[in-house]
Amino acid sequence: MINVSNLKKSFDTINALKGISFNIPQGECYGLLGPNGAGKTTTISIMSTILEADEGEVNIAGYDLKKNPLECKKNIGVVTQEIALYNELSAYDNLLFWGSLYNVPKPELTVRINETLTLLGLTDRKNEKVKTYSGGMKRRVNFASALLHRPDVLFMDEPTVGIDPQSRNLIFEVVEKLHKEGITIVYTTHYMEEAERLCDRIGIIDNGEIIAQGTLDELRTSGSMKETVVISFTNLTEKRYTTITKDWNDLQRFGDTIHFYSMNIQGDLSKIILTCNTAGLDINHIDIRKINLETIFLSLTGKQLRDK
Ligand SMILES: Nc1ncnc2c1ncn2[C@@H]1O[C@H](COP(=O)(O)OP(=O)(O)OP(=O)(O)O)[C@@H](O)[C@H]1O
Numbered sequence: 001m002i003n004v005s006n007l008k009k010s011f012d013t014i015n016a017l018k019g020i021s022f023n024i025p026q027g028e029c030y031g032l033l034g035p036n037g038a039g040k041t042t043t044i045s046i047m048s049t050i051l052e053a054d055e056g057e058v059n060i061a062g063y064d065l066k067k068n069p070l071e072c073k074k075n076i077g078v079v080t081q082e083i084a085l086y087n088e089l090s091a092y093d094n095l096l097f098w099g100s101l102y103n104v105p106k107p108e109l110t111v112r113i114n115e116t117l118t119l120l121g122l123t124d125r126k127n128e129k130v131k132t133y134s135g136g137m138k139r140r141v142n143f144a145s146a147l148l149h150r151p152d153v154l155f156m157d158e159p160t161v162g163i164d165p166q167s168r169n170l171i172f173e174v175v176e177k178l179h180k181e182g183i184t185i186v187y188t189t190h191y192m193e194e195a196e197r198l199c200d201r202i203g204i205i206d207n208g209e210i211i212a213q214g215t216l217d218e219l220r221t222s223g224s225m226k227e228t229v230v231i232s233f234t235n236l237t238e239k240r241y242t243t244i245t246k247d248w249n250d251l252q253r254f255g256d257t258i259h260f261y262s263m264n265i266q267g268d269l270s271k272i273i274l275t276c277n278t279a280g281l282d283i284n285h286i287d288i289r290k291i292n293l294e295t296i297f298l299s300l301t302g303k304q305l306r307d308k
């Protein structure tokens with residue numbers, strides 16, 4: 001459905017994209033996960049014809065973006081990172097404006113606007129000026145404006161940044177609903193929880209490059225990363241530690257604490273605890289450190305996905 005091949009883009013001296021490629025089959029929700037400045041918006045802007053690439057190709061629903069930009073655009077809905085709304089107009093009138101750009105006939109447009117306002121929980125306030133809305137409500141109107149022409153493909157660029165939990169949840173629910181209905185989605189975020197929850201496959205992007213790509217499970221198992229069970233004890237002695245090492249050799253001791261490393265904590269946890277019991281150790285505290293997108297990003301780049 002979407003083929004992106006070797007996209008490159010520079011702004012003066014900044015190499016924003018250094019050869020981005022990915023293929024997204026119809027109906028997939030693909031996440032582009034990366035920190036500030038990684039190149040997410042630049043990629044989305046090129047795919048939605050807002051920017052032109054220096055090199056590379058984009059094909060959407062069988063149309064080459066350079067040769068047939070209009071055909072491509074008909075199929076795409078874009079939820080931009082920067083909210084593009086008229087503050088002095090109501091949500092309803094904003095949507096009327098956006099819908100008319102797509103040549104949806106007026107009676108049909110009226111029906112769709114009302115449906116979309118309901119979908120995004122905006123019906124009660126639909127006639128009030130957007131300037132009186134909360135950030136989360138504005139984001140929901142921004143989202144609604146991308147759906148009016150019923151696109152087959154949806155690009156969403158960090159649609160939940162800086163909003164209240166209720167708006168965020170509602171946006172998630174609508175993304176999940178659209179996904180179930182078979183829309184193809186590209187969703188950018190720097191929140192790993194969002195990528196984990198919403199996306200079938202994830203491309204991890206950093207410094208203008210996709211540095212890893214796959215399903216969450218594929219990403220978890222592709223590196224040589226291990227999960228860790230961190231156990232602290234009340235009576236850890238050198239002798240007991242030696243006993244443990246006979247049963248479990250992938251481990252490290254830090255004072256009263258042992259880090260047990262495993263590729264499969266689910267399967268190994270009971271064995272580790274049994275080993276500790278057999279060695280006569282009293283467990284004080286157990287902490288399980290699983291592999292998630294945050295730790296994968298850290299292991300690939302040596303830095304945090306986002307500032308804490
Ligand atoms: N119009 C522009 N002029 C100059 N530099 C730009 C422009 N747009 C983007 N850049 C630079 O290109 C790089 C990629 O930016 P981009 O906006 O694509 O990142 P992003 O992943 O969307 O980040 P964020 O999470 O902050 O939105 C950054 O270094 C940014 O400063």
Ligand SMILES: [Mg+2]
Nearest residue numbers: 040041042081
């Ligand atoms: Mg961005």
